[in-house]
Amino acid sequence: MTFNYIKDLIHAIRSLLKGMKITLKYFFSPKRIITQQYPTMKPVLAEKFRGEVVLIHDEQNEHKCTGCTSCEIACPNGTIKIVTKQEVNEAGKKKKALDVFVYHLELCTMCGLCVEACPTAAIYMKNSYEHSTFDRHTLLRKLNQEGSKLQSGIE
Amino acid sequence: MTILKFILIPIIIIALFSIIGMFLVYMERKVCAFMQIRIGPNRVGKFGMLQTVADTLKLVLKENFSPKYIDKFLYNLAPLLAIIIPFVLTIPIAYSKSWQIWDINIGVLFITAFSSLSVISILIAGWASNNKYSMIGALRSGAQIISYELSGGLAILTIVMFSQSLKISEIIASQANGWWIIKGHIPVIVSFCIYMITITAECNRAPFDLTEAESELTAGFHTEYSGMKFALFFLAEYLNIFILSALGVILYLGGWQPFHLPNLLEFNNIMDFIPAPIWFFFKVFLIIFIIMWFRWTFPRLRIDQLLKLEWHFLLPLSLLNLIFGFILIMLNFIVK
Numbered sequence: 288m289t290f291n292y293i294k295d296l297i298h299a300i301r302s303l304l305k306g307m308k309i310t311l312k313y314f315f316s317p318k319r320i321i322t323q324q325y326p327t328m329k330p331v332l333a334e335k336f337r338g339e340v341v342l343i344h345d346e347q348n349e350h351k352c353t354g355c356t357s358c359e360i361a362c363p364n365g366t367i368k369i370v371t372k373q374e375v376n377e378a379g380k381k382k383k384a385l386d387v388f389v390y391h392l393e394l395c396t397m398c399g400l401c402v403e404a405c406p407t408a409a410i411y412m413k414n415s416y417e418h419s420t421f422d423r424h425t426l427l428r429k430l431n432q433e434g435s436k437l438q439s440g441i442e
Numbered sequence: 443m444t445i446l447k448f449i450l451i452p453i454i455i456i457a458l459f460s461i462i463g464m465f466l467v468y469m470e471r472k473v474c475a476f477m478q479i480r481i482g483p484n485r486v487g488k489f490g491m492l493q494t495v496a497d498t499l500k501l502v503l504k505e506n507f508s509p510k511y512i513d514k515f516l517y518n519l520a521p522l523l524a525i526i527i528p529f530v531l532t533i534p535i536a537y538s539k540s541w542q543i544w545d546i547n548i549g550v551l552f553i554t555a556f557s558s559l560s561v562i563s564i565l566i567a568g569w570a571s572n573n574k575y576s577m578i579g580a581l582r583s584g585a586q587i588i589s590y591e592l593s594g595g596l597a598i599l600t601i602v603m604f605s606q607s608l609k610i611s612e613i614i615a616s617q618a619n620g621w622w623i624i625k626g627h628i629p630v631i632v633s634f635c636i637y638m639i640t641i642t643a644e645c646n647r648a649p650f651d652l653t654e655a656e657s658e659l660t661a662g663f664h665t666e667y668s669g670m671k672f673a674l675f676f677l678a679e680y681l682n683i684f685i686l687s688a689l690g691v692i693l694y695l696g697g698w699q700p701f702h703l704p705n706l707l708e709f710n711n712i713m714d715f716i717p718a719p720i721w722f723f724f725k726v727f728l729i730i731f732i733i734m735w736f737r738w739t740f741p742r743l744r745i746d747q748l749l750k751l752e753w754h755f756l757l758p759l760s761l762l763n764l765i766f767g768f769i770l771i772m773l774n775f776i777v778k
Contacts (some may be wrong), residue, residue, distance in 0.1 A: 296755065310477040310739040320479045393623065 297303035336414035337397040340367070340390055342430040343409060349438040350431060354385035366395045384437060387428040393423060407416035407441050455532055459681055464494040466680040468729075470734055477738040488673035499715060509572070512666065516570035521667065521674035528681035530556050534610050535688050538698045538718035542611070549610035550602060554595055555690050557644060560682060561587040562664050564646075564653060567675070571666035579662025582745055583653035584676035586643060589752040591652075594640030596760035600633040600767050601626075601693045614697035620704075622695035627775070629767035634694050638729075638758050641686040642736055643748075645679060649740035650748060687729040691722065695729075698722040 316419065323330055332367075344350050354371040368389040374382050399412055410430075420426065468483070468491065475482025478682030508517060534549035536542040537614055546552055561584055568580020604626060605616035616622075624629045643650040654662040664675045691697060698718035702710045743751065 306739045308736060310735060314473070314476045314735075318475060319479050320476075320481055321479055324481070324484075348461055 315384045332414045332416070334414060337399050339392055339397075339413050339418065340395065340401060340413045340430065341410060342412055342436055343353075344387055344432055345438070348432060348435045349434050350385075350413070351390060351407040351438050351441050352385045352431065353407060353409075353437065353441060354383055355406065357404040357406060358401035358410065361400045363398065363400065364394055364396060364404040366391045367401055385431060390428045390430050391426065392418060392428055393426040451489065453723070455529060455543075459677075461635070462684055463499065463677045463680050466684065466730065467494045467497070467676075468551055469730070470680075470737075473731065473734045474644075474738045477735070481634065498673070501587050501670055501673040503699070504633040506669050506671070508671075509666050511538070511572050513572070514571040516566050517666075518771065520563050520567035520670075521678075522669045524560065525681075526679040527556060527560050527563065527675045528678055528685050531685040535685065536610050536614060536692065536697055539611075545609060545611050548694065550598060550608045550689070550693075553592070553685070556597060558587065558591055560644075560678070564680075567667070568663040571663070571708075572736060573666050575659040575661070575665045576663050579653045579665075581658045583646060583663060584644070585745070586650060586652060586748060587656065590640045590643035590756075593636050593760040596764055597633040597637040597640060598689075598693060600629055600760075603767060603771065610692055610697075614699065616728070617699060618763060620702070621694065621699075623654045623694045627770065629763050629770060630694065632763045633767075634690075634755055636688055636763070637647040637694070638732065638736075639756065641683070642689065642733055643752075644686060645683045645733075648731065648737040649682070649742050651742060652745055652748060679740060679760055682728065683730060683733060686724045687733065688722075690729050691725040695725045734775070 303317075337365060342350050354369055356371075358368045359369050366388045368391075369385065370389065371383050371386040372386040374381055374384040397412065400412055402412055418426065452543040463705045471493070472481075472482045472490075483493035483709075486492045486496045508514070510733055531553055533543045534546050536545070551609075564587075565580045568576040568583070571577075601613065601622055604622060607613055607616070619625070623634055646653045652662075659665070664672055667675060671690045698721055700710075700716060700718070700721050702713060
């Protein structure tokens with residue numbers, strides 16, 4: 288019993304000293320510091336980091352969204368709202384087309400299900416992350432640019 | 443002259459303590475940061491030097507909020523009592539040969555007696571807050587401080603036995619030919635270790651910060667305090683560390699006396715050239731650094747482990763140590 292008491296005591300002191308040695312080593316080696324000072328040192332993010340949903344536009348201001356609302360259905364918390372309109376093409380045929388792509392960034396959980404659901408790969412998730420604003424309403428976004436059209440050959 | 447003293451000394455002490463308090467908070471944050479491979483405060487001022495000034499300003503400007511169902515009188519009394527104790531404790535501390543407010547003949551007893559009053563302020567705060575977290579924290583603090591005072595007192599008693607005086611100036615004078623930690627052999631080294639553990643516990647700092655215990659009790663006894671009232675508790679904690687470290691320096695490290703090596707006259711002369719207050723503050727901050735080092739290394743103990751450490755290990759050890767020291771004195775092994 289006495290033997291165990293002393294053995295415990297020695298073991299405790301040794302393990303405490305071991306811990307103190309480690310912290311002292313860190314204290315005297317400031318070169319190990321791994322802190323990234325954010326506003327001056329921007330982190331390098333992976334290409335696939337999910338920051339916000341973006342509708343891809345090419346140089347002719349054309350996108351691939353057909354207004355099928357697959358993304359709206361796939362979205363688990365109603366972040367996306369697709370408004371469609373009726374368009375008449377050259378042949379005189381009536382056709383459904385995208386009017387407004389509404390995106391609530393403040394509701395988005397960045398799950399990426401909309402990107403997976405899109406049949407034409409019209410949207411993707413950009414790796415931007417500095418979204419904070421002073422007004423909540425600036426987070427409500429219209430993703431299709433003004434006067435943009437559907438790319439030809441996308442049904 | 444006496445009136446001038448009555449006015450000047452409190453002003454100097456308040457100024458000194460506010461500077462020390464701010465510096466200790468800054469030091470704690472920097473030490474903890476470096477020990478965790480971080481940078482710590484570095485935005486306000488050069489190397490974040492003005493961080494504590496900014497924090498204090500913020501605390502002063504904060505709303506002085508108090509909850510509805512509290513004991514108003516005791517709730518306001520507790521932080522006041524907490525901050526008064528370190529100011530009282532500074533009375534017998536000798537910063538240099540002549541920088542001492544009052545050299546009482548029971549200086550050490552005075553400090554041990556008044557430092558134990560800090561538990562009353564914590565108990566009052568816990569009781570008056572009318573909150574279960576505060577109450578549990580306060581009761582734990584009571585158990586902890588009262589237990590650890592025993593072995594702390596016995597550790598101090600070893601030095602009192604060796605220097606044969608309770609007077610601070612005489613204890614320092616007894617170390618003129620070598621600090622107690624050097625010439626006191628094993629009993630003083632053991633009692634120094636016990637003293638270091640005890641002041642960590644007395645100041646309610648990690649690994650003994652069961653009164654606060656963020657993960658279990660949100661903030662322990664000061665859960666219901668905010669703004670300047672919280673700041674007073676915070677400041678009192680740091681000033682208590684300073685005072686008890688200063689007592690440790692006086693007892694074990696020769697107070698304001700410079701470091702001397704025997705038979706090295708030139709080295710000793712260079713050491714004598716450094717003023718006494720600088721020596722004193724250097725040693726105090728060395729001890730404070732060790733306490734901060736404890737805090738950022740060890741995990742927190744459970745309440746039963748804490749009490750077991752005191753009653754099963756430290757108290758028997760300090761009693762045996764006292765007897766051992768007594769035998770060494772009887773055998774004329776220790777030079778006074």
